Amino acid sequence: MPLNKSVENLSEDEARGELRRLAKVLTNSNVAYHSEDKPNIDDATYDALKRRNQKIELRFPQLKLPKSATDQIGAQPKEGFQKIQHTIKMLSLGNAFNQEDVNDFVIRIKKFLSIPVAHPLSMVAEPKIDGLSLAVRYEKGKLVHAVTRGDGEIGEDVTANAKSIDDIPITIFDAPDLLEVRGEVYMGHSEFTALNDFQLNSKQKLFSNPRNAAAGSLRQLDARITRDRPLKFYAYAWGSISSPLGRTQTESVNQLKKFGFSVNPLFRRFETTDGLVEHYKYVEKIRPDLGYDIDGMVYKVDDLALQERLGFRSTAPRWAIAHKFPAEMAWTQLIDIDIQVGRTGALSPVARLKPVTVGGVVVSNATLHNEDYIRGVDSKGHKIRDGKDIRIGDYVQVYRAGDVIPKVSDVDLSRRPKDSIPFDFLKKLEAEGIEGHRADGDAVWRYSGKQPSPYLAIETLKHFVSRQAFDIEGLGTKQIEQFFDRGWITIPLDIFTLKNKYGSGQALQLKNIEGWGTKSASNLFDSIDQKREIPLNRFIFALGIRHVGEGSAKLLAAQFLTWNNFTRAMVEAVPESEPWEALLNIDGIGDVMAKSVIEPFQDVAQLNEINALVDQLVVLPFEQINKANSPIAGQTIVFTGTLEKMTRAEAKARAERLGAKVSGSVSPKTNILIAGSGAGSKIKKASEFGVRIMDEEDWISLIEET
DNA sequence: TATCCTCGAGTTCC
């Protein structure tokens, strides 16, 4: 059958044969290109064949093969990329929304470092590009891989695609043996417009903004598509590195430039906060003419030694901040207010809006937080939005906080319908048939209806399989809802007994459900089996105990180390008992949390359920993160008195980075007491317990050993 | 007791 016979003239039979033939050729070519890295046909031919395939499918949709090459591209990029763990986490940044926030940020840093507030501090500023972060790793000057930010810990391997970006060199000269360059992949305005013109002409989906276009292009499974997309890259930071690039941020960025990376031309250094803000205003003014999207400025402490001292908080460095430009606003009408039930029973109001475009995205829902937020006055009498309440029918101003979460920021009273009435939270709950209760001093209403409630049960299950908990592939929100509706999975235990009940034997019931076949069913059972081993901290988190998130679950796991220890202690932990004290001794756990943690273990029904669940699992002991071989790793340290060389906050951060636990009070479990000047009762207590006591000088020399 | 900091929980759209 001739390839050049035009699609319009093909008979149905010819088309069927041609589709089969094309499928074979395209699949072979994909394998050759991706898996063997040796293309067997040239790009132009490949593209021509693919377009032809598409055209035939368009004309004879009924003939479309189940595994069409047109679908494969773009349909599975999620599975298509290998996951790679970042050696050094890719963190996000704290935000400043006005000059005051920036001042606070600089003052906080100076206090942390005990630099007088009036003293100058070198800071650098550069635009914050609205694109995607990428980490590019070089070994002996050769690009070995490029990984997207992902969740900060694990990203996707997009090496083949990154190599096609001109701003990213494949080879760099005189580089350190190991160099991981971090920067932003983005698309310029003119390139974006041109791409959308092309998409329009070829009847393909338009991109809503340059950022989405850049994301879509970088995450193409087919690197040839990425190559044709005009992506750019600005380098602004580094991750793992075998030798420093400089002593300051400025020197390091200059060095990156010498290696051949593009760096932002608006990078500047300033000695004062005013300088930073002036630069911010200048960039804001020229923003429309830059030719690419930015959403603010990033400020960093210039001196790398100071950056090191400042270190990191749980999600962001202390030494950097993003100063955001004001968000785009839009006005629209509030059609209704609905109530949503969360996992913990929190009843949250959600605004249903007349769809409106804000920052290139159509928004039709927005969070309203709680009853007070709607009323316009919080429980302490503080005004929100100048005290304007939000009513159904109102015209409201909407923006996307952090360019993501839609929020209602203002109400146009002049357009308020004459007959509108204030929103009555309780009445709404009654109308919906939801029993709720708002505790004294709390802002949230909570579900107070009969347990077990289907609302809570399903949210509990979603939490259980979520990424930070069991992370079971192929068992997401949709599947949980499907199984819940059938009554197959109503509690977490059911997930692990699913195969026995419905997946094997003569029944094989799962494959009879819509959307499930034998193959997908067995895939699901495999991925469930894979997760039967789970680290203690993840398991505690998965239980969904109120007040216990990822962080606190880790604290608990670190304290009790094994599931047996933990569960025994929780069963025995009545107030004033020894395990109760052990709980409260954990830095970060107080009585509210302690009470919450022991509750499920002291209720027979819940405890039985947990035990039955554990029977299906292997809960792995908590693994101490190897904090190198620091002399204080694993030790519990208490600071007291006034330290001269560093602030308490810095001392604490330093100790924690070296693997020590910093506690507030001396107990028999304390290993070291560091006593600054003016220390009192704690020294006495420490000597009673035989705790090692050292002064600030000893402490400094101890940490400088490492 | 008041204030600061950090974490948990809930949120949207693609």
Place this chain on the structure above:
DNA sequence: CTCGAGGATA
């Protein structure tokens, strides 16, 4: 991303 609340600290 934001808000509220819990925990630590002064």
